Structure formats: C-alpha cells, structure tokens
Amino acid sequence: MENDAQLIRRILSGDDDAFNTLVQRHQRGVHALAWRKVSDFHYAEEITQDTFLQAYKKLSTLKNPNQFAGWLYVIANRLCINWLQRHKPAMQSLEDTPMEEIEESSYAHYTSKQREAEDTEHRYEIVQKLLSKLPESERTVMTLHYLGEMTAKEISKFLGVSVNTITNRLWRARKRLREDQELLVQEVLGGAQFPANLTENIMRQVADLKPTPPPVAKPLLPWGALGVATLLVTMLLGATNQYLARFQKPYSFEAVAEPTVEIVDTAILLDIDAKPDLRNQVGRPASTDKNIEAGLQAAETPLVSDTQRNSLGPATLQWTRKADMPTSRTGFATSVVNGKVFVIGGNIQLKRDEFGDISTSTVEMYDPKTDTWERKSDMPTARSGVSVSVVDGKIYAIGGSKTKTIQVPRGSSFESEELATVEMYDPVTDTWTQKADMPTPKKTMTCVVNGKIYAIGGWLTTNEKPHLGTVEVYDPGTNTWAKAQSMNCARCSAAIGVVNGEIYAIGGLGSHPIQDQSDLYLSNVEVFNPKTNQWQEKTEMPAPKALHTASVIDGKIYVIGGYFKKDSEFKKLSTIEIYDPATDRWTQASVMPIGKWGHKTEVIDGQIYIFGGGPVTSVQVYDPR
Known part of the structure; x- marks a missing residue:
C-alpha cells in the first residue's frame, strides 16, 4: 500500500x-x-x-x-x-x-x-x-x-x-x-x-479545482548586485593566496541573498464549551419501493465556510452565506413581498420530556439588502406545513396542520390534525385577517396564476388514501373557492413551479398501489393549463425525491435538494436539476454545499435564497449566473 x-x-x-x-x-x-x-x-x-x-x-x-x-x-x-x-x-x-x-x-x-x-x-x-x-x-x-x-x-x-x-x-x-x-x-x-x-x-x-502551483523562486540577487558580485569574484580569482587567506568564508553562489521567513501553522487547543445543536425531524416515516432506484444522485455534500462567513465553497463563487434565521423550525413557509422574505409558521422543538403543541405562529421578515431579520405579528393560527402565496402584495397562509408531541410507552410520538384555515397578512399594516376556509382541510402546495391561488394536491391523514390529487382554486377578489381538474397522480411533499401561466407539479410522495406498503417517491412531472383545465405528463426528473423546492429563473425551473429513502437509508440530496419547459429536458447544475430537505427557496434579483432545511437555521444564496 x-x-x-x-x-x-x-x-x-x-x-x-x-x-x-x-x-x-x-x-x-x-x-x-x-x-x-x-x-x-x-x-x-x-x-x-x-x-x-x-x-x-x-x-x-x-x-x-x-x-x-x-x-x-x-x-x-x-x-x-x-x-x-x-x-x-x-x-x-x-x-x-x-x-x-x-x-x-x-x-x-x-x-x-x-x-x-x-x-x-x-x-x-x-x-x-x-x-x-x-x-x-x-x-x-x-x-x-x-x-x-x-x-x-x-x-x-x-x-x-x-x-x-x-x-x-x-x-x-x-x-x-x-x-x-x-x-x-x-x-x-x-x-x-x-x-x-x-x-x-x-x-x-x-474536479473543479487545481492545486496551487509550487512557488517560483525569486532571483537571489538583483541585477545590480549580481554585477558587483561578478566583479568581486573576478578580483578574487586573480588575487594571490596571501589575499585569499584574509577571507574567512569565501563567497558562494549557493548562499541565500535574502532572508527566508517560513510561517508554520501550529495546533492551538481551546477549552471552549461547544453546545450541540438539538434537532427534531417531524414527519411520517416512509420508504421507497425497490423498483424506484434509477438515476438517484444522493449528494450529501457538507457545507464549506471561510473566516469571513460569506463563502460556502472554494470550488465555486456561486454560493454565499447570509444571516441565520432567528428561529429554528421545520415545516415553515416563505414568501416574498417588495423584495423582503417572510418566514411563517412551522414546528419548533420542545425540551426533552416535554409534551404538547409544537406548531408555531411566529413570523419573521428577512431583508436581503441589510442581511437582517425582524420579528412581525404572529399568525393567528399556529401551524406547520402551511403553504403561502402572494396576491396584490398580501400573503395568504393556507392549510397546514396543528402538531403536538404525545407520550407513548416507548417514548414520544407526533399527532397532527390538518386544517382548512386561510388567513391573509398585510405587510404594510402588519395585521392578519381571516378568510374563507378551503373546502378540504389539508397540507397542500399553492401557487398563483392570473391573481388566483391554486391549492394542488397535498395530505389528509383521515383519508383512506391520504395523498391527494385534488385541485382547489381560491379567488381573493371574491373570497370564494372553486374546483379544478385533479392531477393524474395524487401526491404530497412535491415542488410546484409556474412558467408562462402553466403549473408544473414535480416529484413528491405518492400512494403505493399495494395497500399497507410504504409511500412511493415520485420522479414524474405533470403540467396544468388553467385555460384548458387539463393536466399533461412531461419528462420525468432524473431522480425521485420529496420535500424539494422549485424556483423559476428565466423560464427555467431549478429543482433543489430533497430527500430519498431506500432500504431504511435516508439520503439528503444536494442536487440542483434544471428543467426547461421549452425543450422538455432536464440538465444537472452545480450541487449545493450540503444536502437539504424541507427547506424553502425564493428568487430575488436573479439569485435563489435557500432557507433552512434538515432542520437548519442557515440561509444560503445560489447565483446561477
């Protein structure tokens, strides 16, 4: 060896x-x-x-x-x-x-x-x-x-x-x-x-790096000094032994003409009380069908950070680090109004041996220009898995679930109840207003087309088949709900993107065709045309995944992160895959510095801001340019 x-x-x-x-x-x-x-x-x-x-x-x-x-x-x-x-x-x-x-x-x-x-x-x-x-x-x-x-x-x-x-x-x-x-x-x-x-x-x-080349030695003597040295050597060579004897140490061309300073790193031992980051992962355990394996790229790449806390990897300038979220949480939602990001709801972690509600109503606003956070008025209904969409500068918080920890003989477990609640937040007045409930209580995925909010698929625990394919449409102008054509494939924990007025549902979790079998991880993609009220299948993702995100830049959908579970092995994904609706093709982009799932992404000035995930309070920015 x-x-x-x-x-x-x-x-x-x-x-x-x-x-x-x-x-x-x-x-x-x-x-x-x-x-x-x-x-x-x-x-x-x-x-x-x-x-x-x-x-x-x-x-x-x-x-x-x-x-x-x-x-x-x-x-x-x-x-x-x-x-x-x-x-x-x-x-x-x-x-x-x-x-x-x-x-x-x-x-x-x-x-x-x-x-x-x-x-x-x-x-x-x-x-x-x-x-x-x-x-x-x-x-x-x-x-x-x-x-x-x-x-x-x-x-x-x-x-x-x-x-x-x-x-x-x-x-x-x-x-x-x-x-x-x-x-x-x-x-x-x-x-x-x-x-x-x-x-x-x-x-x-x-593969994207090149080692620093060995330092090139500088000339030992400036040209002027070299000329003097040459003259001196000539005189020495012509001198008699009597004069040579006066020199204790004859000049050598191998001598170093300028001082060499070598900086040596040495280990410094600090006795610092480091504290563990306590995390809690909430969710229904699921594993994949063995047939879904092809194309899985489970990249679990650790984050790279420098002393200035702004560079996430020496291999690329595409990633920067921003101020962490003040509240550690999972299952939260994000939205952007006037260039500011609002982080809403989610689940928090209780202390050990504590039981009860873990859903939070906390709202925090992030300003990318100042890289600072500010607390805002709490949402009236504490919930996680809430989905938010923006219409006319107002944020609509839709559905979700109230979650609590309960004591069981072998420790603790989670109990959730899906909600139909809809509440509107006005960032200008920092106030909340109750709106008409959804027809169906659920954790759902929402987006906006032509001023209307589409609640697509989702999860309802009390259903015989909890994965939902239904589509419900909310009109903020009339405060009313209507139904649209259901998806071809029922799913939850999917990513939703809108390009040219059409809605793309990407991946997620679906029901297994055999009863009592674990959830299926999906790679399929379907697009909805609100004008024709029809869904159409598109080219599948390179790999199945859930709890990933979709962000749209220049008409292309960036699908980021997610997770996949196979044979009890949980894989956090760091992949960034780009879907081009114009060509119906997928390409692989740069990977994230670390695998993430359950995170949220927002686009501001052509850059993708990635919040949390895993759960983590970190905020990173990806610049696809």
Missing part, C-alpha cells in the same frame, strides 16, 4: 485518484476531530470537506509529504477555531444535564435500539458531558479513537506526538471514566453513522 508521500507525488503529477485514496484514509480522523471541536455532526461534515479542499489546493506548499497527517490536523483545527469564533448559536447547554443524571442512569437504558430521535440526541449530549470531564488532550484522543476509528499509531501521526503518549492518554481517559461510562462513549461514538457520500462529494468539488 502506498504511503502518503507517494500518493502526494502522484497527485501533484495530476492523478486525482490518489487524492481519493488520501481522503478515504484520513476522513474519519478529520471528521472526529471536527465533531470534538464543534459538537455538531452536521457542521463537522462541513469542516471535514473544507479541510480536504484546502489541503488539495495547497498540497504543493507542503514541504514534507511524510507529515501530511499532521498538516491536515493543523488545517482542520484552524477551521474549527474559525467556526467557533463565528458561531455562537442559541443551543441547549450541556450544563443543563446534571452529572447526577449520568451517574444514576443505567447503561441498559442506552442500549435500546428502538429509542426515539430525541433519545439519540440526548445520548450524544450525555457523551459530550462525559467527555467534558476529561482534559482536552484526553477527550480529543478518545474521540479520534472511537469516532474516528483510529489506532494509537494513526492518532500519533495525526497529532504529531509519540505513540506512547497517545496510549497513556487513552489509558488515563479510561481510568477517569467508570466502565459503564466508557462503554456508553464507545457505543455512541462507535455507532455514529459516517456520511456515506463524503468522499464522493469532496472529489466532485476537487
């Missing part, structure tokens, strides 16, 4: 496959270090990718290829420090988990394979609390060993210390922890699922 130095020589000769091998060899260690520093798996993926991309670009500057592992540590550590300096999120502190809870909890509680998502997050909190009892050097080694699956020798090369030192740190760390506590650390970190597509995503961006 080739060592790092041999691989690096191949890379610098233009062999990117060798870098693929380097990434696979070191990615677990870098990811483990990043998680240890920032306490968040999601952002640890981002930092891991950024580490390898920076290493690739600067590979030619590495003086000793045999020290690649330690050099990689320096890059990753610096990125973690930058991240910690930039991010001070409102996350639940580990100090909220008393040590008594750790001491009194039995290990058996943590070995159950059927725990809910909240329990999994809580286990990570407990492990973080246990690791926080250790000195920095020991907790880093424990994390690299169990999460990074690294041997003492590999950790030694990575951190630049002896194997004996690593072995002693592991021994001391284990001694500080009780046996059951160490087993918990080993189980949780060892069982963490490593992002399967990380190497693929890194190599996809590497």
Whole structure:
C-alpha cells in the first residue's frame, strides 16, 4: 500500500485518484476531530470537506509529504477555531444535564435500539458531558479513537506526538471514566453513522479545482548586485593566496541573498464549551419501493465556510452565506413581498420530556439588502406545513396542520390534525385577517396564476388514501373557492413551479398501489393549463425525491435538494436539476454545499435564497449566473 508521500507525488503529477485514496484514509480522523471541536455532526461534515479542499489546493506548499497527517490536523483545527469564533448559536447547554443524571442512569437504558430521535440526541449530549470531564488532550484522543476509528499509531501521526503518549492518554481517559461510562462513549461514538457520500462529494468539488502551483523562486540577487558580485569574484580569482587567506568564508553562489521567513501553522487547543445543536425531524416515516432506484444522485455534500462567513465553497463563487434565521423550525413557509422574505409558521422543538403543541405562529421578515431579520405579528393560527402565496402584495397562509408531541410507552410520538384555515397578512399594516376556509382541510402546495391561488394536491391523514390529487382554486377578489381538474397522480411533499401561466407539479410522495406498503417517491412531472383545465405528463426528473423546492429563473425551473429513502437509508440530496419547459429536458447544475430537505427557496434579483432545511437555521444564496 502506498504511503502518503507517494500518493502526494502522484497527485501533484495530476492523478486525482490518489487524492481519493488520501481522503478515504484520513476522513474519519478529520471528521472526529471536527465533531470534538464543534459538537455538531452536521457542521463537522462541513469542516471535514473544507479541510480536504484546502489541503488539495495547497498540497504543493507542503514541504514534507511524510507529515501530511499532521498538516491536515493543523488545517482542520484552524477551521474549527474559525467556526467557533463565528458561531455562537442559541443551543441547549450541556450544563443543563446534571452529572447526577449520568451517574444514576443505567447503561441498559442506552442500549435500546428502538429509542426515539430525541433519545439519540440526548445520548450524544450525555457523551459530550462525559467527555467534558476529561482534559482536552484526553477527550480529543478518545474521540479520534472511537469516532474516528483510529489506532494509537494513526492518532500519533495525526497529532504529531509519540505513540506512547497517545496510549497513556487513552489509558488515563479510561481510568477517569467508570466502565459503564466508557462503554456508553464507545457505543455512541462507535455507532455514529459516517456520511456515506463524503468522499464522493469532496472529489466532485476537487474536479473543479487545481492545486496551487509550487512557488517560483525569486532571483537571489538583483541585477545590480549580481554585477558587483561578478566583479568581486573576478578580483578574487586573480588575487594571490596571501589575499585569499584574509577571507574567512569565501563567497558562494549557493548562499541565500535574502532572508527566508517560513510561517508554520501550529495546533492551538481551546477549552471552549461547544453546545450541540438539538434537532427534531417531524414527519411520517416512509420508504421507497425497490423498483424506484434509477438515476438517484444522493449528494450529501457538507457545507464549506471561510473566516469571513460569506463563502460556502472554494470550488465555486456561486454560493454565499447570509444571516441565520432567528428561529429554528421545520415545516415553515416563505414568501416574498417588495423584495423582503417572510418566514411563517412551522414546528419548533420542545425540551426533552416535554409534551404538547409544537406548531408555531411566529413570523419573521428577512431583508436581503441589510442581511437582517425582524420579528412581525404572529399568525393567528399556529401551524406547520402551511403553504403561502402572494396576491396584490398580501400573503395568504393556507392549510397546514396543528402538531403536538404525545407520550407513548416507548417514548414520544407526533399527532397532527390538518386544517382548512386561510388567513391573509398585510405587510404594510402588519395585521392578519381571516378568510374563507378551503373546502378540504389539508397540507397542500399553492401557487398563483392570473391573481388566483391554486391549492394542488397535498395530505389528509383521515383519508383512506391520504395523498391527494385534488385541485382547489381560491379567488381573493371574491373570497370564494372553486374546483379544478385533479392531477393524474395524487401526491404530497412535491415542488410546484409556474412558467408562462402553466403549473408544473414535480416529484413528491405518492400512494403505493399495494395497500399497507410504504409511500412511493415520485420522479414524474405533470403540467396544468388553467385555460384548458387539463393536466399533461412531461419528462420525468432524473431522480425521485420529496420535500424539494422549485424556483423559476428565466423560464427555467431549478429543482433543489430533497430527500430519498431506500432500504431504511435516508439520503439528503444536494442536487440542483434544471428543467426547461421549452425543450422538455432536464440538465444537472452545480450541487449545493450540503444536502437539504424541507427547506424553502425564493428568487430575488436573479439569485435563489435557500432557507433552512434538515432542520437548519442557515440561509444560503445560489447565483446561477
């Protein structure tokens, strides 16, 4: 097997496959270090990718290829420090988990394979609390060993210390922890699922990069000095031994004429209380039919960020980072009025062991010009899965569901009730007005054509077949509802786009033809002509997906992100696929820096703003130009 130095020589000769091998060899260690520093798996993926991309670009500057592992540590550590300096999120502190809870909890509680998502997050909190009892050097080694699956020798090369030192740190760390506590650390970190597509995503961006060429040496002497030196040498050559003896150190052309300054990165250990980002994913579990696999591109690419917090990837200038959303939530809606984005409703997360309503009525406004957020009047009805559309500068919030957590024998579950509620928001007066309810309560997808709002398909739990194909049309002028032709394929969690007055329904979740089977992930596309009241099939997407978005720029539909589940494997998608209605063809665009689902997108000045997703509070901007 080739060592790092041999691989690096191949890379610098233009062999990117060798870098693929380097990434696979070191990615677990870098990811483990990043998680240890920032306490968040999601952002640890981002930092891991950024580490390898920076290493690739600067590979030619590495003086000793045999020290690649330690050099990689320096890059990753610096990125973690930058991240910690930039991010001070409102996350639940580990100090909220008393040590008594750790001491009194039995290990058996943590070995159950059927725990809910909240329990999994809580286990990570407990492990973080246990690791926080250790000195920095020991907790880093424990994390690299169990999460990074690294041997003492590999950790030694990575951190630049002896194997004996690593072995002693592991021994001391284990001694500080009780046996059951160490087993918990080993189980949780060892069982963490490593992002399967990380190497693929890194190599996809590497394909667009070129390593920084080796620095070209400057002339050692200015031309004038060179002339003087030449004259001096001539005099020396013609001098007698008597004169030569007076020179203690004869002049050498190999001497360096100007001082050399070498900047060396060194590891800095910070004892910062990093806090885990607690997340809750709400939704009906679903898996795909085995026949739907072709064309799936499950890109789960971690976010890349720099010290200025404005560049999401060194491979492209297409992405920029904006101010995070103030409220962490899922199932929210967005709309644009006068260049400002309104984020409405959604679900929030309750504290552990709390039960009750999780739907929120919160409304926040984002101003792209100032990159700032402002709180607005709450929506009268708290709900998630609400769909919003804008007519004459007014925002219409339609349908959705009230969701609450309930206690069940094995933890907690979710209970939802779909709503027919319609409420109108006036941004000028910051007030809400009740409007006529939809004919059918549901979570739906809406769009506007010729001043009318079309509520297309959706989900109704109480139906025998909860996926809906119905189309209902609201006229704000008369405050009345009417029915239109149903879709050919009932669906929810689809993306809707409008081009030239026609409505495109793209992908989503549909009912399985066999009863009691899991939902189908759809790739089909159909278009509705309001003038003829007819639906027509179009070319399918390259891959099936749900909870993606559609944004229209210059008559083309940008389908962004989403998710897909196959054989119990959940895949967040980072793909951006472009559909051209004029040619009925799909093309692949740049990928997002990180896979997203359940996010929302809005177009402002030819750029696509991407809000949340996953759930995440981040806001990114994609410039297709």
